[in-house]
Amino acid sequence: xxxxxxxxxxxxxxxxxxxxxxxxxxxxxxxxxxxxxxxxxxxxxxxxxxxxxxxxxxxxxxxxxxxxxxxxxxxxxxxxxxxxxxxxxxxxxxx
Amino acid sequence: xxxxxxxxxxxxxxxxxxxxxxxxxxxxxxxxxxxxxxxxxxxxxxxxxxxxxxxxxxxxxxxxxxxxxxxxxxxxxxxxxxxxxxxxxxxxxxx
Numbered sequence: 289x290x291x292x293x294x295x296x297x298x299x300x301x302x303x304x305x306x307x308x309x310x311x312x313x314x315x316x317x318x319x320x321x322x323x324x325x326x327x328x329x330x331x332x333x334x335x336x337x338x339x340x341x342x343x344x345x346x347x348x349x350x351x352x353x354x355x356x357x358x359x360x361x362x363x364x365x366x367x368x369x370x371x372x373x374x375x376x377x378x379x380x381x382x383x
Numbered sequence: 384x385x386x387x388x389x390x391x392x393x394x395x396x397x398x399x400x401x402x403x404x405x406x407x408x409x410x411x412x413x414x415x416x417x418x419x420x421x422x423x424x425x426x427x428x429x430x431x432x433x434x435x436x437x438x439x440x441x442x443x444x445x446x447x448x449x450x451x452x453x454x455x456x457x458x459x460x461x462x463x464x465x466x467x468x469x470x471x472x473x474x475x476x477x478x
Contacts, residue, residue, distance in 0.1 A: 294438040301437060339436040342396060342455070343389040357455035360437070364452055 299336030300363035300370075301345070306334040308352045308359070322351045394431030395458035395465075396440070401429040403447045403454070417446045 309319050320330040325344070332338045333348075340348075342356060349356045404414050415425040420439070427433045428443075435443075437451060444451045 294441070297438065297441050339438045341434040341436055342440055343392065343434045345437055346389070346392050355455070355459060357452050357459055360450070360452035360455060364450060 294339065295336060296367055296370075297363065298339060300366040301340075301359060302334040302336040303366055304359050304362040305348060305352070308354060308362075309334075312352060314352075319348070319351060323347050389434065390431060391462055391465075392458065393434055395461040396435075396454060397429040397431040398461055399454050399457040400443060400447070403449060403457075404429075407447060409447075414443070414446060418442050 309316070314322075316330050316334070317327050320327040323330070323344075324347075329338070330348075333340055333344075345356045345359065349359050352359075404411070409417075411425050411429070412422050415422040418425070418439075419442075424433070425443075428435055428439075440451045440454065444454050447454075
């Protein structure tokens with residue numbers, strides 16, 4: 289498997305979940321309780337330290353009043369934005 | 384967690400993956416080899432028997448020339464279509 293891409297994807301998914309949670313003014317504890325997972329597990333997910341299942345992603349998305357597809361789409365954008373920032377920096381350094 | 388929704392979601396994701404694979408005229412063996420997983424594992428995924436990680440979904444999606452977000456969106460549609468079929472049947476039976 290192309291494992292190299294995974295940490296980046298998981299971080300982007302975690303960031304997307306954290307942003308959406310903050311947008312809804314929920315604490316990690318509140319979201320974790322609603323989903324039925326431990327707060328530290330949610331914290332790990334938000335930091336991209338866990339390769340969560342699509343089932344868990346679906347539950348989290350539902351509690352965040354969105355869909356798993358939308359979270360992954362947002363995460364994709366997040367990843368692409370980071371990549372273009374990195375290549376901008378590289379171009380600047382090359383000059 | 385709302386575990387009840389999971390089997391339905393996993394089946395819809397599996398069906399979506401199988402359809403996309405068939406559209407690209409790939410065998411299970413070919414896709415499994417490309418992703419680096421066992422053919423029986425892919426077969427389980429396509430039947431909705433496995434709660435795969437978003438990392439694995441991402442790898443499969445990449446090999447199917449699509450994105451994990453697109454697969455989940457398609458799976459959502461699949462689920463909704465099934466639900467409306469079921470309620471149609473129920474309505475028909477009620478008559």
